[in-house]
Amino acid sequence: MHVADERPRMRLTWCHRFACHDAVMAARAGPVLQTAEAVRTRRVRAVDAVEEALRRIERLDPALNAVVDLRAEQAIAEARAMDGSTPLGRLCGVPVLVKDLEDVAGMPTRKGSVLLADAAPAQRDGLAPARLRAEGAIVVGKTALPEFACEGFTANLLTGVTRNPWALDYSPGGSSGGSAAAVAAGMVPIATATDGAGSIREPAAFCGLVGIKPTHNMVARRPLPDWIDLSTDGPLATTVADLRLLLDILAGHEPGDPDVAPGQGIRGGGTHPALPTRLLVGTGFSDGIPLPALVAAAFEQASAEFAELCRCPVERLGVGQPVERDELVDVWFTLASAEHVSALGRDWVTEGLDRMHPSAHSFLADALTIGIDEYLAARRRRFDLSRAVDDLLGADRLLATPTVGVAGLLAEGGPHPDDPDGKIRDNVYVNFLQSVTGHPAITLPAGMCGAVPFGLQITGPRYCDGWLLDLAAHWEREHPWPQAAAGYEPFRL
Known part of the structure; x- marks a missing residue:
């Protein structure tokens, strides 16, 4: 380990073409709070907000393919009903898109799969849509994802390829790629997301957004996710x-989930200092594969700036710290893939393999070979990995890594054009760790990395989600980022 007390003083900047972007100087409340306040004070009608979202989707989505289904008539009717009453809730009148992994009553949940093209409409909202709607949000449609959410780019055989609004040749990431693209393009103020291996953090990073994977058991599970202990809703x-507002709405207990403490909203997990005592810096725990030059340069600058912001010493982690990557990936794959086959049904998976996208086919075909002893051994090994990260972070240390170990992925699912071996590198996905161990992690926009934005990932101790949000707000004040991709306008009324 190497500890450095002196850090270069650098200032992160967005590429000069964004220097005058009006979103950089806009009020940092953002479109969610702004829209809700406008409807609550009757400055605008809820129907105005919904119709504006539908107009933006109609105009912008053909180039991006982020939205896969709409409920326009129902949304307008709900908005008119709200306008005829007293607007209530922290999200009153705010249009929302829902990732098509989550149930919305009256809409099919197709999960990006041709095998579910004729799925029956859901009878009940999933937890995230239900909690958003309880606060007054209005669902206008659904967003794209890779088939069964098992890939880091958003393309499937049912709805096609989804593109990044920052650079159309590139993917917005996955699996919440459609949601991230829609928000970054200003189609809606809110689009829901889930994270079982970086599926909030990677798309947020590639689309210039801030995103958090909460501490596991901060947000209850309903219905039970396919990856039982790995996947969580988050904003x-x-x-x-x-x-912060969205996480506070999503967080909390739900009958039927035995692992979430009673109560609602963001809760603390102990006393933390205003600033961390040390920033641990690692490159994703790969087995010695270096980061691409663009990513390494962006990460060095961003992590140095974050350390300076926190006024704390830096400790550089070596390869295999805090856990060996091969061990981590093996535990994650064993748990996630075996649970996915069980959730879908072994016979159903076997019969449908040949109709799946190559990524889903590979993931689930390999899972069919996992036996009960191997699965249970992986569950036990997860506790050792979690203990290693608990010991590393203690109560007052943070871990900085790149959110993604590549300067973008091509929209169709190919590697970065600068990758010399012509395939996606083994160390691209550097965010399995927090999904296995359950620690909270936030991705912060930190400038550009080639054609797409770069994200700095900060991981903290369990239940320090509020602390991470406080530090993120401090970062945002010092390094404001655009509220929409270049060439797009933030959602405003």
């Missing part, structure tokens, strides 16, 4: 204030 947003 992504254009500003930290919006992100």
Whole structure:
């Protein structure tokens, strides 16, 4: 380990073409808080907000393919009913898109799969849509994802390829790629997301958004996710204030989940200092594969700036710290893939393999070979990995890594064009760790990395989600980022 007390003083900047972007100087409340306040004070009608979202989707989505289904008539009717009453809730009148992994009553949940193209409409809202709607949000449609959410780019055989609004040749990431693209393009103020291996953090990073994977058991599970102990609902947003509000709405107990403590909203897990005592810096725990030059340069600058912001010493982690990557990936894959086959049904998976996208086919075909002893051994090994990260972070240390170990992925699922071996590198996905161990992690917009934005990932001790949001707000004040991709306008009324 190497500890450095002196850090270069650098200032992160967005590429000069964004220097005059009006969103940089906009109020940091963001479109969620702004829209809700406008409807609550009757400055605008809820129907105005919904119709504006539908107009933006109609105009912008053909180039991005982020939205896969709409409920326009129902949304307008709900908005008119709200306008005829007293607007209530922290999200009153705010249009929302829902990732098509989550249930919305009256809409099919197709999960990006041709095998579910004729799925029956859901009978009940999933937890995230239900909690958002309880606060007055209005669902206008659904967003794209890779088939069964098992890939880091958003493309499937049912709805096609989803593109990044920052650079159309590139993917917005996955699996919440459609949601991130829609928010970054200003189609809606809110689009829901889930994270079982970086599926909030990676799309947020590639689309210039802030996103948080909460501490596991901060947000209850309903219905039970396919990856039982790995996947969680969580928010992504254009500003930290919006992100904090959304997490506070999503967080809390739900009958039937035995692992979530009673109560609602963001809760603390102990006393933390205003600033960390040390920033641990690692490159993703790969087995010696270096980061691409663009990513390494962006990460060095961003992590140095974050350390300076926190006024704390830096400790550089070596390869294999805090856990060996091969061990981590093996535990994650064994748990996630075996649970996915069980959730879908072994016979159903076997019969449908040949109709799946190559990524889903590979993931689930390999899972069919996992036996009960191997699965249970992985569950036990997860506790050792979690203990290693608990010991590393203690109560007052933070871990900085790149959110993604590549300067973008091509929209169709290919590697970065600068990758010399012509395939996606083994160390691209550096965010399995927090999904296995359950620690909270936030991705912060930190400038550009080639054609797409770069995200700095900060991981903290369990239940320090509020602390991470406080530090993110401090970062945002010092390094404001655009509230929409270049060439797009933030959602405003």
